[in-house]
Amino acid sequence: MSVQTTAMANGMRVVTHPMPHLETASLGVWVGTGARCEGPGQHGISHLLEHMAFKGTHRRSAREIAEEIESAGGELNAATSLETTAYYARMLKDDIPLAIDMLGDIVRNPKFDAGELAREQDVILQEITAAEDSPDDEAYDLVQDAAFTGQALGRTILGTKASVRGFTSGDLAAYMKANYAPGAMVLAAAGAVDHDQVVSLAQSTFGDMESGDPPAPAAASYRGGFRRSARRFEQSHIVLSYEGPSYRDETMYAAQILSSMLGGGMSSRLFQEAREARGLCYSIYSFCWGLSDTGLFGVHAATGSDQMQELAQVILQELEKLAVDLVGDAELARAKAQLKSGLLMSLESSGSRAEQLARQMLVFGKPLAVTELVEKVEAVDREAVRALAGKIIIGGKSSASAVGPLKDQNALERLIGRHEPVTARAAE
Amino acid sequence: MSVQTTAMANGMRVVTHPMPHLETASLGVWVGTGARCEGPGQHGISHLLEHMAFKGTHRRSAREIAEEIESAGGELNAATSLETTAYYARMLKDDIPLAIDMLGDIVRNPKFDAGELAREQDVILQEITAAEDSPDDEAYDLVQDAAFTGQALGRTILGTKASVRGFTSGDLAAYMKANYAPGAMVLAAAGAVDHDQVVSLAQSTFGDMESGDPPAPAAASYRGGFRRSARRFEQSHIVLSYEGPSYRDETMYAAQILSSMLGGGMSSRLFQEAREARGLCYSIYSFCWGLSDTGLFGVHAATGSDQMQELAQVILQELEKLAVDLVGDAELARAKAQLKSGLLMSLESSGSRAEQLARQMLVFGKPLAVTELVEKVEAVDREAVRALAGKIIIGGKSSASAVGPLKDQNALERLIGRHEPVTARAAE
Secondary structure, eight states: OOOEEEEOTTSOEEEEEEOTTOSEEEEEEEESOOGGGOOTTOTTHHHHHHHHTTSOBSSOOHHHHHHHHHHTTOEEEEEEOSSOEEEEEEEEGGGHHHHHHHHHHHHHOBOOOHHHHHHHHHHHHHHHHHHHTOHHHHHHHHHHHHHTTTSGGGSOSSOOHHHHHHOOHHHHHHHHHHHOOGGGEEEEEEESOOHHHHHHHHHHHHTTSOOOOOOOOOOOOOOOEEEEEEOOOSSEEEEEEEEOOOTTSTTHHHHHHHHHHHHTSTTSHHIIIIIIITOOOSOEEEEEEEOSSOEEEEEEEEEOGGGHHHHHHHHHHHHHHHHHSOOOHHHHHHHHHHHHHHHHHHTTOHHHHHHHHHHHHHHHSSOOOHHHHHHHHHTOOHHHHHHHHIIIIISSOEEEEEEESOSSHHHHHHHHSSSSOHHHHHTO | OOOEEEEOTTSOEEEEEEOTTOSEEEEEEEESOOGGGOOGGGTTHHHHHHHHTTSOBSSOOHHHHHHHHHHTTOEEEEEEOSSOEEEEEEEEGGGHHHHHHHHHHHHHOBOOOHHHHHHHHHHHHHHHHHHHTOHHHHHHHHHHHHHTTTSGGGSOSSOOHHHHHHOOHHHHHHHHHHHOOGGGEEEEEEESOOHHHHHHHHHHHHTTSOOOOOOOOOOOOOOOEEEEEEOOOSSEEEEEEEEOOOTTOTTHHHHHHHHHHHHTSTTSHHIIIIIIITOOOSOEEEEEEEOSSOEEEEEEEEEOGGGHHHHHHHHHHHHHHHHHSOOOHHHHHHHHHHHHHHHHHHTTOHHHHHHHHHHHHHHHSSOOOHHHHHHHHHTOOHHHHHHHHIIIIISSOEEEEEEESOSSHHHHHHHHSSSSOHHHHHTO
16 A cells, blocks of 8 residues: 655645556545535535636636646546535646646635626526436435434535525635635545655645634534425435444444445345345435434435335335344355455545545545455454444434325325334334 | 457457456456347337346346355446447456356346246336436437437337336347347456456357357438427426437547537536526536447537527537637647547546447457547547538538427427528528
């Protein structure tokens, strides 16, 4: 492992993983702020700010930003999540200085021109409208609201049309000044990169930022509940989730194994039972998302209205079995093999690797050795899986949603909106 | 370039690209048959057959297929397109023999059990229903129908609910026997692979297939036309396309450059004019799809009903400018830089590389050297771009669709359903 890290005097950190056989590099600036850091009147400002970074700086117009990176054959993109905002690029190795200069310019010096802002607000209003046409997006948004009701964590990342329309250039500048602090910024690079060169470029681009840390967001308070939305789609979507471990929780490894077994691949319990044995659906997946102090563990599936009750029963039964019965040795070994090879595969993509390292730096303050991750996966035993499933599923409250042309919505709510799975109810 | 090819006695070909620094490999069997090879009563059978390959063979049950590959940490997947059906896997290098054995088993010996077939028909019916909830899927399907009306090429890959429900195990076996012939099959592998090992495994797995070529599908006959679908989505989607070059046509390189300039990235004309300058939409992209004897070149965009007329005008104007005015040197150089770095980046992913090589073998009968591709991109000049744009756009008929809550549908049809862009009309 040739990963190196350097902390700059102002607190910003640099992490690199050179892959000497590659001709291209992936790198970016990950800022440890996102939608959950927004105050009550700031819903959607993190994402709007991410968009406005591309709309001109004091040195480059929006068009110049796009033309300069693409003239070099590079790609520039960005993404906003609940806890991070990432600006990243992929380019030929000779263009690393250009890419870092560009990232520094858009992350530090956006102009927030009022005319550009008005047009970008229009663009985001279209993005919000597009999300309204996506039943799975809506189902996940509703679960987030049920899980973290009344908190910034429970709100959509995009914001509402009214909130996005309301922000001024001054609001953006103030939010950026408060939250884009070097103590919570990481420059991560993987591929055809040299650590010393990246550090030197980072130093000249970001070294004069005043040191500081952003305000910590409010601690998460998991609530739980049921949300429904009657929509004229052909399929109905349900998401059934529970509070899962945070990134920092040692049970995260067992949770990932649990998720793999439940709905991670073709051999998973839900795929085998709901799709293969019963032909109930095309899409059914589990998820296990860690945040810094909480997480969500659950299942998403879509089917026709006539099949929804049966599908929900199958999901609850499979969840319950994991919480009650010990899993088999072969099944546990299979889930571990999938996680371990997934780790190896992520090492072979410069983009995945840069992102993985940036997240580890933000969460743990250091890169995690792959051997250490493999050991933690190996250490999970059958009892740990059952104990975690019991804690999450039987011991926890559910956050659930249903979106679509639902028949018998109340019965569905009784089924998946309850806090306990099937047998726990039978024992009442 | 360490690409090697071997033709087996029965006509099946093997192509490999070893990347010695990797620990994992991507490989698959690409069969040169797909939805366009289906007869009138076979709509959707290629895709159903691809699904049924995973539902049990004479040696393995559906569950055993899934468990065996995933126990080794591997992933198995498949995809059906108009001209190819691909079965592919990614795995650790030691598991290459397992992966090739598995691919051979599912591609040659599927059992087509009647009970499994009935359940998989249910699954595909759900997949079709999910596509009905996707306005962009519908917009592309309608354009395909307009472009290739009355031909297998113009139909959806998934089939209809009635056609899919109608197929029997015997239909699947007959279609497979007729179309899965070694003369149109390629085993492609990239990553931690050794050519001689792959050839030896291919020989023992596929070498006893009787030689033969599948029947050639009917030649494409491009038609053109306009299709609309009034749907209760929030956004409206339009696709406006023309007949483009085939894979085999030397103007494909100019077409890719044209597509890059028109709507390929942030610096493209449509992104700059429709999104950056006017805030009209969030999503706007061009596409340039080659098939063996035809192609589609066009634009897809989504916006609100109130903005649709203006957006359609912008798209037509940008298309027309490309057909009339010579592009600038810097813009041409930028498009070339993007295509060339895209080629380099595809060399760094074992999955992309295996797929690229397989398609080259099916279309050209040999792998194309990256240096040769770069030379062909370099050779395109400003006049070639304008000439091609003129031929495609001014000289061609459009195939267009509009899906969503369209206002003033007739005006939109008059605008994008016409065969000539704006100034060509003005000159009438």
